[in-house]
Structure formats: C-alpha cells, structure tokens
Amino acid sequence: MNTLRIAAAGALLACTLSTPAHAQPGSFPTLRIGQSVSGTLSESDPAMYERGRFKVYQFQASPGRRYIATLESGDFDAYLTVARTVGGVTDHMLVNDDGMGEGTSSRLRFTVPAAGTYLVLAQSLAEEGTGAFTLRLDTATIRPPRVQSLTVGTPVQGALSEDDAEYDGEEGAEGFYDLYRFRGTAGQRIRLRMAAGEYFPTVELGTMQGGEFTPMEDVTVGMDGALTATLPTAGEYYVRAGAYGGVTSDYTLTAEERAPAAAPRMIPIRGGASVQGELQDGDAELEDGRLYDAYVYTARAGERVRVDLRAEDFDAFVIVGRMVDGVFQEIASNDDAEDGEGLDSALEVELEEAGEYVIQTTSFSAGAQGGYQLSVSTP
Structure with a gap:
C-alpha cells in the first residue's frame, strides 16, 4: 500500500468545496459500509492536482476499525483519496493508485483517528482519464496477534x-x-x-x-x-x-x-599462487555473520602485495590483517576491483613488518555462499 501524508491537504479541500457541483460537504453522496456504488467520470467533473476528474463521497467512520476502500475501472487508472474534514480544513489524507498490484484498480486500507465524517475521492490518475467506475467500502476486524x-x-x-x-x-x-x-x-x-x-x-x-x-x-x-x-x-x-x-x-x-561457529582453518598461500575456494555453511564467521576463509601469507618487511578475489556467486570482499595475541587486527580491506564494476575485489597493501599476515576471503553481505578464486602477487 502506497500511503502518503500530503502537506498541501488544505488545498485539496478548498478545491473540492469550491466546486459548484459540490458546494457543501453535506451534499456529497453517502457511501455505506459493504456498499458498492457505480459512477462515471466525465469532462464536466472537476479536476485537481494535475490529475484527472473526480467524484466525492462521504461516509461515517469510527476508530478501532480497519476500513478498505476499493476503486475499480476498466476505463482509467484509478486513484483513491481519503480525507477527514474539520471546520473546513483537511486534517488527514491517504492516497493510493496501485493497492491491488497490477492493473488499473486502487485499494486503500486505513484506520481513522477519530469518529466523524470522512470523504472518499474517486479519481483518475491521468488528466485525460474518464469513464465508468465502481467504488466500494468494507471493514475488517482488527484483532490482537494470536x-x-x-x-x-x-x-x-x-x-x-x-x-x-x-x-x-x-x-x-x-x-x-x-x-x-x-x-x-x-x-x-x-x-x-x-x-x-x-x-x-x-x-x-x-x-x-x-x-x-x-x-x-x-x-x-x-x-x-x-x-x-x-x-x-x-x-x-x-x-x-x-x-x-x-x-x-x-x-x-x-x-x-545452527551448529556452533567453526574456528578458522589457516591455509598457507605464497606469492604468485592462485587457489580455488568456497564459502559455505560450516565456515568460520565474522562478527556480522559473514562467512569467511583464512589464508596465511609470510611477508618480508616492507613488501608490497596485491590480493585479487574473484567470484561469480557473491560480491567479493577481501581483508588483510595480523593476529595479535590471538585477536585478528585489520590492516586494509576492499570490496571492489579497480574499475568498481562487477563482483570482484582487488587490494594492494604494503606490509611494514616481516612475519605472518592473514587474508580473509568473505562477502559484502551476510549469508552469501559460493565459489571464488584467490590470487596473491608481488607487483
């Protein structure tokens, strides 16, 4: 349901009530619960909001009930508006032009803030829309969740x-x-x-x-x-x-x-190597729930490495860091290749100290699984 609060609701009512055919709210036809009314929009009906012609109906509503207004037409794209008027001022308005999915009909479900007289506008979405329509008002019981x-x-x-x-x-x-x-x-x-x-x-x-x-x-x-x-x-x-x-x-x-989270299995990888892997249930998980595999690369001090992670089943995300006192500390990460297109990820990073570094192959979003290719090179 596409529900909007319209800031310029007062203009709607002013336009509606200034129309000669509907000079007073009490002169609007009454729409009763469970009733269907048939009508026709013609060139002689008023139009507003850069949309089509409309007709206005009034109904009595009470709080604590859910109302369902339905506007159907085979001649024009239906547009529904529900408004409450108090002392000539519009207090609340709901609109809908596609509440029944595909097709030209409109369906609006709503509750009201207080008892009183409300207006339903049966309108064409397009300025040139005219033709026959059927308008219906029903209620559904609001029940607390069982x-x-x-x-x-x-x-x-x-x-x-x-x-x-x-x-x-x-x-x-x-x-x-x-x-x-x-x-x-x-x-x-x-x-x-x-x-x-x-x-x-x-x-x-x-x-x-x-x-x-x-x-x-x-x-x-x-x-x-x-x-x-x-x-x-x-x-x-x-x-x-x-x-x-x-x-x-x-x-x-x-x-x-789900089974307890697995501890990451550290897989050695060397410069110039390319390996195939897969993210799947049972892999280790990051704190946000993303699955990952862990690879260990032994670097020289000041060595610059390039990591490429290619995937077809998920948006690849690569992280490089070190284990410090048993805790992984991130140094750099990236989820895009140089051109920013596709699902692959590329990362170049300078490893300042000699020793072991951890490369985590994961995804941009949690829950992703699938095969990948990891390559490490020294450009």
Whole structure:
C-alpha cells in the first residue's frame, strides 16, 4: 500500500468545496459500509492536482476499525483519496493508485483517528482519464496477534490476511503479521527463514516487553532474507512473521538451529599462487555473520602485495590483517576491483613488518555462499 501524508491537504479541500457541483460537504453522496456504488467520470467533473476528474463521497467512520476502500475501472487508472474534514480544513489524507498490484484498480486500507465524517475521492490518475467506475467500502476486524507455537526444526504453514495484526502504521511500514513463540537456550544459534511466494516477507526475532514486541538488535539478515542470531539468554523468544505493503499470502516459516561457529582453518598461500575456494555453511564467521576463509601469507618487511578475489556467486570482499595475541587486527580491506564494476575485489597493501599476515576471503553481505578464486602477487 502506497500511503502518503500530503502537506498541501488544505488545498485539496478548498478545491473540492469550491466546486459548484459540490458546494457543501453535506451534499456529497453517502457511501455505506459493504456498499458498492457505480459512477462515471466525465469532462464536466472537476479536476485537481494535475490529475484527472473526480467524484466525492462521504461516509461515517469510527476508530478501532480497519476500513478498505476499493476503486475499480476498466476505463482509467484509478486513484483513491481519503480525507477527514474539520471546520473546513483537511486534517488527514491517504492516497493510493496501485493497492491491488497490477492493473488499473486502487485499494486503500486505513484506520481513522477519530469518529466523524470522512470523504472518499474517486479519481483518475491521468488528466485525460474518464469513464465508468465502481467504488466500494468494507471493514475488517482488527484483532490482537494470536501467539502461535513454533518448534525449532519444524516448518509451519501460515497465511497473512486482512484480519491479522498490523504493524504500528508508521509511514512506509504498513502490513500484516503473525506472531510465534519458542523457547531457546543461552548461546543457541538460530536461523529464521520465511517464504511467501512471489512476495518478499519480513521476519523479526525478539522478546515481549510489557506486552509489546521488542526486536533484538544483534541479528544478521542475509542476502536471501534469512535472519540469524545467537540467543543471549535462556527463555521465551518471539518471531514476527509478516510482509509490508498490505500483502495477503500463504507462507512457510522455519526456525533452524545452527551448529556452533567453526574456528578458522589457516591455509598457507605464497606469492604468485592462485587457489580455488568456497564459502559455505560450516565456515568460520565474522562478527556480522559473514562467512569467511583464512589464508596465511609470510611477508618480508616492507613488501608490497596485491590480493585479487574473484567470484561469480557473491560480491567479493577481501581483508588483510595480523593476529595479535590471538585477536585478528585489520590492516586494509576492499570490496571492489579497480574499475568498481562487477563482483570482484582487488587490494594492494604494503606490509611494514616481516612475519605472518592473514587474508580473509568473505562477502559484502551476510549469508552469501559460493565459489571464488584467490590470487596473491608481488607487483
């Protein structure tokens, strides 16, 4: 759902009420819940906002209910506006021109801040648009989320619907979600995956604080949308599984337990050498969840080396550093080749001291896997 707050809402109402055909708000046709009305936009109807002709309907609304306005037309690209008027001033407005996805129809889901009379404008998106339309207003029950059980290792099938709980409604974050609960142990490594057909879902891991879902901060979202985290304490954890944009769809949610992070295996590499490797499950991980392999290069003092990392399956990222008291300390890193194009990475660095240096081959984003080629040379 494309929902906007329009700063110039007052101009809308002024234009609407100044139209001779609709001189007073009370003269607008009434749209009732569950009712469909048919109409026609013609050249004699008013136009505004550099868009097409429009007709205005009014309806009575109450807070605590979710309203669904639908405008359909086979003759023009539909554009819906919902406005509240108080003393001749527009207080709140929502607009939508593509709420039903592809096609020319518009669908707008909304709640109202207070009881009163609201306006629905049935309009053409294009200035030249005219023709027949059907406008309908419905309601859906807003229910608090029902907490469902989730077992680690067992996928669950669910469905997002207009009767599900909604996100808080901040701009750009409208949508429906389901809530799940599972018990975890301290240090347990969890991966959450959610698939919802052609839609891109949103999965969150968190706890309940004062009856409110509180997302965890130390989580990693991979390129495939999977969420990974290490549980800090034993107890109950909650998963919010949903999608933004008013999506309604079947989905599959899976919580998996991951094996403990592996210690990096240090692989020797010499100047002039080129090796094939692969990022895969079971590799060592950086703090942000990126998989990596580690190579050891023995350098002379002041030696300059070039590291090339080529990959086709992920955006390559190379890091050079040293182990100091068992802790890796980065010296230099890069995720691009010289031309800045493609997925490869190239890095030239001067190694000031003689000794062993560590080259980490990883990816730009967490969750990436695939084969790569690492080359080390002394230009």
